[in-house]
Every structure is written in C-alpha cells, then in structure tokens.
Amino acid sequence: MSRNVEIKAKVKDHAKLVARAVELSGNRPVLLKQHDIFYESPKGRLKMRSVEENGVAKTELIWYDRPNVAGPKLSDFNKFDVPAAILEDLKTTLKNSMGLIGEVKKVRTLVIFEQTRIHIDQVEGLGDFMELEVCLKPEESLEDGQKIAEKLRADLGVAEDDLLTDAYMDMLKRL
Numbered sequence: 001m002s003r004n005v006e007i008k009a010k011v012k013d014h015a016k017l018v019a020r021a022v023e024l025s026g027n028r029p030v031l032l033k034q035h036d037i038f039y040e041s042p043k044g045r046l047k048m049r050s051v052e053e054n055g056v057a058k059t060e061l062i063w064y065d066r067p068n069v070a071g072p073k074l075s076d077f078n079k080f081d082v083p084a085a086i087l088e089d090l091k092t093t094l095k096n097s098m099g100l101i102g103e104v105k106k107v108r109t110l111v112i113f114e115q116t117r118i119h120i121d122q123v124e125g126l127g128d129f130m131e132l133e134v135c136l137k138p139e140e141s142l143e144d145g146q147k148i149a150e151k152l153r154a155d156l157g158v159a160e161d162d163l164l165t166d167a168y169m170d171m172l173k174r175l
Helices: 013-024 082-096 141-155 168-173
Strands: 002-010 028-041 045-053 057-067 074-083 100-113 116-125 128-137
Touching: 002 141, 013 100, 013 116, 013 168, 045 082, 045 100, 057 082, 057 141, 100 168, 116 141, 128 141
Parallel strands: none
Antiparallel strands: 002 074, 002 128, 028 045, 028 100, 045 057, 057 074, 100 116, 116 128
16 A cells, blocks of 8 residues: 655645746646546545546546545555546446545646655636645655655745645535
C-alpha cells in the first residue's frame, strides 16, 4: 500500500499560485482534465478517475482512506490502471454492486516539487483549490511528511485559514 501526506486548501488567486509553484519547483506545469466517479465503499473512498493529458486518456481505479481534518493528514491508497477493454463493464459492475455517490469534474494544474505533487484545481461547481500530496518514502514517517507539507504550504503563500477538511465530493454533496 502506498502512503502520502495531503493538504487541501481554498485558492484565492489561481494564476498567482501556479506561478509560485513553478518558481519554487523549476518545473513546467502539466494540465490535466479529470473526471472522478465515486462509489459507495464500506471503508475509505473508491473512485474511478478518467484523466486526459495532451489528448491522451487513461482510467484508474483508486481506493484511499484519510481522515477529514484540516492540515497535513496521512492517506493510504491503492490504484491501478483500468484497461479500456473492461472499462464499461467495470463501471456497470461497481455501480450495480456498490452504488454511486456522485461525480467530480475538474481541470488540474500539476506541478512536481521534489517528492510532492502540487495540484491546483478548478473544480466544476465549487471553485479553485490546492492539494499537496507528499509521497512518503518507505523510511519516512507521518511527521516527516507533515513537516514537508507545512513548509511547502507556507512557501506557496497559502494561509492556514484556507485549509480544508473535506474531499471535493463531500463539498459537492452539501450544495
């Protein structure tokens, strides 16, 4: 199982945050279109993610479990690529067996900074957000990841007051 430490926050100025992430990382941003379908899950969350990058599409099934708390939090996850040949049958099977919760559509600007994925998202129906995903190495602790995430959050100029607890799906369900 893979582990990362995540932070999610509201974004006040999308373009400014992208520019700051690029400046800090020295890497070019990658634009992704993502469509997540969430299924009922007895533990954690289960989503089917369709991603389009430069006109190339792929689909992943992702299970993850993390607490709904503000600030850095540990997320355990598994994911695998879904072959196009079984995609529709798998969607139908998951929908029929588990039930649908909802969908999240977003345009994601991805910037890689060392071991952290900086996501600057424009979420349909919600607005602009940022996620940091610090990919933990096997020898790294939750505390190591929290320190990395907090430092990068501060370096990006994201205020503690802008931190969020919930997933996009949770926020959309409340609308």
